[in-house]
Amino acid sequence: RPKTKRAKRFLEKREPKLKENTKTAMLIKGGNANLTVTEVLKDIYAVKKPFAVLYKKKNITRPFEDQTSLEFFSKKSDCSLFLFGSHNKKRPNNLIIGRMFDYHVLDMIELGIENFVSLKDVKNSKCPEGTKPMLIFAGDMFDVSEEYRRLKSLLIDFFRGPSVPSIRLAGLEYVLHFTAVGGKIYMRSYKVLLKKSGCKIPRIELEEMGPSLDLVMRRTHLASDDLYKLSLKEPKALKPKKKKNISHDVFGTTYGRIHMQKQDLGKLQTRKMKGLKKRPAEKSAEDGGVSPKKSKSA
Amino acid sequence: MAAVRVEEVLAAAEEREAERRRSVTVEKELELEFDLGNLLALDRNPPAAAAGLRGAGPRREALLRALARDNAQLLVARLWELPAERAGGAGGPVVARLPEPAFRLPREKPPPRPRPPTRWEQFARLKGIRRRKRTSLVWDEQAKEWRRRWGYRRAGGDPARAWLAEVPAGAHPEEDQFARLRREKRERVARNELNRLRNLARAHRAGPAAPLHPTGHQSREELGRAARVARLSTASLGRFQPRLPKEPPELPSRGGAGRKRRFEPLLGNLEAERSRQLELLRDMGSKKPALDITRAVNKQMRQEDAKAAAAKGKKQSQRGKRWRRQQRVGRSGKRSGARRQQQQQHRPAGSSSGDGKRKKA
Numbered sequence: 001r002p003k004t005k006r007a008k009r010f011l012e013k014r015e016p017k018l019k020e021n022t023k024t025a026m027l028i029k030g031g032n033a034n035l036t037v038t039e040v041l042k043d044i045y046a047v048k049k050p051f052a053v054l055y056k057k058k059n060i061t062r063p064f065e066d067q068t069s070l071e072f073f074s075k076k077s078d079c080s081l082f083l084f085g086s087h088n089k090k091r092p093n094n095l096i097i098g099r100m101f102d103y104h105v106l107d108m109i110e111l112g113i114e115n116f117v118s119l120k121d122v123k124n125s126k127c128p129e130g131t132k133p134m135l136i137f138a139g140d141m142f143d144v145s146e147e148y149r150r151l152k153s154l155l156i157d158f159f160r161g162p163s164v165p166s167i168r169l170a171g172l173e174y175v176l177h178f179t180a181v182g183g184k185i186y187m188r189s190y191k192v193l194l195k196k197s198g199c200k201i202p203r204i205e206l207e208e209m210g211p212s213l214d215l216v217m218r219r220t221h222l223a224s225d226d227l228y229k230l231s232l233k234e235p236k237a238l239k240p241k242k243k244k245n246i247s248h249d250v251f252g253t254t255y256g257r258i259h260m261q262k263q264d265l266g267k268l269q270t271r272k273m274k275g276l277k278k279r280p281a282e283k284s285a286e287d288g289g290v291s292p293k294k295s296k297s298a
Numbered sequence: 299m300a301a302v303r304v305e306e307v308l309a310a311a312e313e314r315e316a317e318r319r320r321s322v323t324v325e326k327e328l329e330l331e332f333d334l335g336n337l338l339a340l341d342r343n344p345p346a347a348a349a350g351l352r353g354a355g356p357r358r359e360a361l362l363r364a365l366a367r368d369n370a371q372l373l374v375a376r377l378w379e380l381p382a383e384r385a386g387g388a389g390g391p392v393v394a395r396l397p398e399p400a401f402r403l404p405r406e407k408p409p410p411r412p413r414p415p416t417r418w419e420q421f422a423r424l425k426g427i428r429r430r431k432r433t434s435l436v437w438d439e440q441a442k443e444w445r446r447r448w449g450y451r452r453a454g455g456d457p458a459r460a461w462l463a464e465v466p467a468g469a470h471p472e473e474d475q476f477a478r479l480r481r482e483k484r485e486r487v488a489r490n491e492l493n494r495l496r497n498l499a500r501a502h503r504a505g506p507a508a509p510l511h512p513t514g515h516q517s518r519e520e521l522g523r524a525a526r527v528a529r530l531s532t533a534s535l536g537r538f539q540p541r542l543p544k545e546p547p548e549l550p551s552r553g554g555a556g557r558k559r560r561f562e563p564l565l566g567n568l569e570a571e572r573s574r575q576l577e578l579l580r581d582m583g584s585k586k587p588a589l590d591i592t593r594a595v596n597k598q599m600r601q602e603d604a605k606a607a608a609a610k611g612k613k614q615s616q617r618g619k620r621w622r623r624q625q626r627v628g629r630s631g632k633r634s635g636a637r638r639q640q641q642q643q644h645r646p647a648g649s650s651s652g653d654g655k656r657k658k659a
Contacts, residue, residue: 016407023406080406102407136369138341157403160336166393167337169382172374177366181345188362192370198318201378204371206363231404240398 014078018237022162023099025052026079028070030086031060036093036116037085043119043211044083047189049129051161053077063096064221067105075103081158091218097154101223101231108221109151114184115214124209127173127191132161134172134192139180147220148180170194175206185215322375324368332376335399339373414504416497424600426607 002008013021025048027041045054061069063084070082084096091112098108119126135156142152159176172192179186189210194202223231245257331340345365380394415423422428435444438453445453463475516524529536541547581588614622 016410018410020406099404100406101404106404132337134337134339134370134373136339136341136366136373138343138345138365138369140342140344142340143342153401153403156336156338156401160403163335163399164396166383166385166395167377168385168391168393169378170391172337172377175366175370177362177369179345179362179365186362188366190363190366190370192374194374197321198315199322201322201375203321204367204374206367206370208359208363228404230408232402233409234405235409 018235022051023081023157023160024077024079025081025083025158026073026077027052027054028073028082028084029055029058030084030094031058032087033058033085034087034093036113037087037095039118040095040113040116040211040213041083041085046119046129047133047159047210053079063098063105063108064110064219070098070105071100071103074100083158094218095215097158098221099154099157101227105221106223106227106231107150107154109147109154110218110220111185111215112218113213114216115212117212119210122208122210124191124207126209130161131171131174132164132167133159133174133176133189135159136175136177137180138177141180142178147217147222150220150222151185151217152178174209183216185217187211187213187215322371324371326368326372330369330372332373333400334376334380335397336401337373337377337396338401339369339376341369413501416500417493424604424607426603426610 002011025044027045029038029041033041041054045052055073059069063070070084074080074082080100082096082098082100084098086094086096088094091110093113093116095111095113096108097111099106137152137155141148143149155178172194175190175192177188177190179188188208189212190206191209193205193207195205197203222228245259247255247257249255326341326343328342331342332338333340377394380396382392382394384390385393432447434447436447436453437443438445440459441453445451447453448455460479463479465471465473465475469475469478529539532539
């Protein structure tokens with residue numbers, strides 16, 4: 001039970017909420033991580049700052065055999081995404097990307113790094129830290145294969161950044177492009193240059209910027225279907241409230257319904273036609289001889 | 299002559315427009331799928347120059363970059379079509395309003411469970427008491443200004459103001475009134491804290507409802523509970539399910555639930571039988587009525603209150619927001635005082651005539 005306001009805020013930040021915090025990633029080095037893998041982790045940390053934690057020390061664990069160590073880290077640092085790098089003769093330059101649900105491992109995919117160009121190898125100007133990247137996935141493999149589909153979902157989750165209601169159009173500077181072809185996945189990062197074109201939409205020119213990775217899918221540990229469905233479930237309160245009596249049609253017209261009580265059409269106030277006004281004589285005849293004036297008593 | 303000229307001019311203008319547009323249009327076989335809330339674009343076209351991509355080297359990079367440029371152009375074109383506005387006044391940057399992210403991504407943690415209502419919340423729901431919004435500033439008569447209701451420099455909270463504590467009528471003349479006030483405040487605070495902790499404990503006790511499908515990390519008790527529920531979900535409610543060799547036999551119905559389901563042997567416990575018969579005779583001979591009138595009446599009143607509150611709530615929500623606002627304004631407005639006076643004036647006049655009428659009949 002928290003004794004200070006600060007501790008209370010700390011716990012409130014970690015409890016389950018309707019609208020969740022941005023997912024943070026933990027970048028961990030395995031028992032025998034080599035230079036390539038370390039560089040990859042450092043570059044991804046630079047891209048994902050401030051929503052990432054980079055652990056400096058090596059941790060001798062094997063995520064595919066035993067997940068308790070990862071779950072412990074996740075609980076301590078409140079991170080739901082992780083990237084674990086290791087290297088051995090059987091699986092050189094190994095990278096395990098994964099995510100958690102309720103501090104337990106949901107999905108894990110092992111990728112091998114074939115080619116890596118680091119941030120500092122590319123001598124171009126970089127974009128500021130914390131830019132929300134544009135994500136593009138090319139290739140039909142990302143829809144055909146179930147494993148590739150999960151990988152796509154994982155990558156979107158990983159690199160998405162905070163969810164914002166509006167974005168400054170001039171600040172769209174970073175593009176992450178993933179191409180799946182020939183059994184490999186090519187990840188490239190470009191800086192966007194907006195050039196003048198004749199019309200309102202600018203012409204895009206790309207400049208190679210950040211880390212580029214050529215990846216090969218190795219082992220996978222995907223969550224079972226019902227667990228995945230459980231994790232996708234959104235609480236009802238988040239669904240947008242449907243306004244009653246309003247409908248839209250195909251052409252974009254909005255229709256509304258108004259409910260009225262039954263009206264006596266005989267008593268409707270229409271335009272006054274002086275010629276049709278009832279004369280007092282006619283009105284008394286209609287009433288059946290009862291004159292509206294009371295007879296005065298003596 | 300002039301007509302031909304005009305046509306030429308128009309054609310030339312169209313050419314120029316098309317030329318300009320060409321620089322930003324991209325031809326694709328299949329349309330891309332966009333999720334602008336996530337700044338995401340999905341290209342389903344199989345990469346055209348697949349052969350070129352296989353060979354390593356700068357050629358592959360160039361091909362990848364061209365593909366990326368085309369896709370990025372399409373995405374940016376879509377983003378530029380979004381409704382744009384100026385953030386932060388006239389001089390601020392141009393921002394586009396993004397739609398909600400469409401791509402379904404799994405949550406980080408399961409959605410929060412609703413916590414059970416506190417004792418006050420239950421009572422309020424029973425009686426139909428609704429929450430009234432309070433103003434944050436209160437008029438302070440002594441300081442003659444608007445002060446906060448609580449916090450720094452609150453209205454009436456300055457301790458230097460309470461310099462006098464009257465001795466109430468029935469109190470001991472030599473009791474320290476200030477000490478009494480301080481003690482009572484401490485007691486109130488302590489009671490509040492106790493109730494808060496009790497509510498919290500109740501919320502915790504209601505506990506995380508364990509899911510009945512396998513999650514891969516359930517404890518032994520949870521698995522036992524799941525197995526028990528599975529056993530009970532048969533047509534005969536689990537009476538004829540085979541049991542494991544060491545599993546305990548069926549438990550008797552819990553609590554006193556089901557007086558008709560207690561199958562005790564006839565000639566077993568003579569003591570129990572004797573005590574039961576004596577208790578029966580005692581109850582028959584006592585003068586106390588079997589039905590507790592006060593409790594029954596209270597229960598009936600509670601039920602009626604709850605029903606009335608529910609009906610009132612439903613009627614209010616049916617009548618709509620505007621009606622509710624009118625009711626609230628009517629009750630707490632400036633005119634209500636005047637209206638109350640009017641009502642009081644009218645009522646004596648009305649009531650006397652009413653009495654007169656009733657007497658005649």
